[in-house]
Every structure is written in C-alpha cells, then in structure tokens.
Amino acid sequence: MTFDPGQHGWKPERNPENPGYTGLVGPLWSRQEAEGQWAYAFLAEPKHLNARNLVHGGMLMTFADQFMGRTVYHAVDRQACVTVGLNSQFVAPAREGDLVEGRGRIVRRTRSLVFIQGSLTVAGAEVMVCDGIWKILGQ
Template sequence: MEEPIDPFENLAAAGWRRIRTAGAFMSTAGPLWTRREGTSWVYAVWSTDAHLNPAGVVHGGLLATLTDHAISTVAWEAASRMPCMTVQLDTQFLAPVAAGVLVEARAQLVRRTSSLLFMRGQLRAAGQEVLVAQALMKVQKLILS
C-alpha cells in the first residue's frame, strides 16, 4: 500500500514557504504559505476539512480572511511598510472551494492618495478564479511617544 502524499511537502518542493505567525490570527486560519511571483508575493492556504462550512465547502469567512491578509500585506509594502487598516473590503464569491486544494491569493495596488490605497484582490483554487475583491486601505501614521 502506498503512503499518502503530504501536501505540505509538495508545497515546499514547489517553492512555497510556510509563514509562522505566532499569536497572529492567520496562524489559526491557516497555516499560511507564501512564495515569490515576479516582483510580488502570492499567499495561500491548503484547504482542509477544518475549513469547511456546514454545506461542505470552504467557509467564506476563510476566503475573506485570506483575501484581506494578501491585500493588507501588499498595501503595507506599497505604503513603505507603514501599517494599513482595512476601511472597506468588497468580495464577490464566484465558485465554491472544496477541501484538499491550494487556495492562492494575489493582490495589487490600483491607486494611491496621500492616505488611502485602492486595492484589488483575487483568489484561485484548482486553476479557477473563486473570489474577486476590492478594498480601501487607510495608511496609519506612526505616533512615537
């Protein structure tokens, strides 16, 4: 009998790196994975039975969380690593996601003002677009005491 393939070993072999975010919310939603793609980063979660809703598909809350994480991280980089707060996140769920697939999140800056970032996000699973999003991010000023 063949040993089952560990999906995490396959992810690492494909260039994905697990992000260990001790105490952070994403560590409970994930685990979170990332890899470089050109000049940007892609974030991902391997969906498991723990991510399913009562209907048997990945919970929309996980998909929105992954989207917000990717958008926030790209916004943080675009804001010269200044903290950014999600002011608005609009999501459109396009297709259900099953357990046992990699859900990949990509984000990009669309427009920037002095204090706001207009962002776009997308999730793909099993080669299919499953969510699109738009977000408004507010750059937070650091206050030193």
C-alpha cells in the same frame, strides 16, 4: 493531498512560534513571484469548511483580508496599514484539499489610502474576486 510548500517556493507567512490570528485559520503561505509581486496561499482543511463541506465564505474573506493587507504593506514600504473596506463576490466553491491562492493588484494610492483588487483561485480558476481600501497609519 499532501502539500509541501518548500517544493513550490512557498514560505510560512507568519512566525510559527507566534502565529496570532493566522494560527487559528492558517497556516498561510507566501512567495515572491516577481519584483514587488507576491502570491499567497492556504491549503483548505476540514477546519475551513462549512456545513456543505465547501470552504466557508468567512475563511475566503479572512484570507482576502490577510493577503490584500500584506500586498498593501509591501507596496507602501512596510508601513503599518489597516483595512477600511473589503468587498467580495463569490464566483465558485473551493473544497477540502484545494490550494487556494490569492494575488492582489494595487489600483491607486493616495497619501493615506491604498485601493486594491484581489483574486482567489484554485488551480487557476477564480473562486472569489474582491476589492478593498487600506489606510496607511500615521498618514
């Protein structure tokens, strides 16, 4: 599968000149779907696979941490945040060539914490559900 992100409105999630950790697991993509709502994605490559040739659960967790953190970041007006807790349930496998998409939904926000639920899908079918707590730094 050849993935042309521009064809579907996806943009690189990080600066390709300074990719940081995302450079090891990415590229990761994002697009704004509605006011204040973002979607994220990665194309499953051989480097993302486990010994069974399925996308490694650690990659799905890494992706969830990334896209849920970005969702929180946008929800708190781009304030710095860190992950406090992240829970997941693997529902179905993702395979090489799959475009894995992630979307988060803010459940609750306090002065210093944000509670979020997330879903990872392939072609509209869930592969993982997750929830987490993020701390707004400086609060």
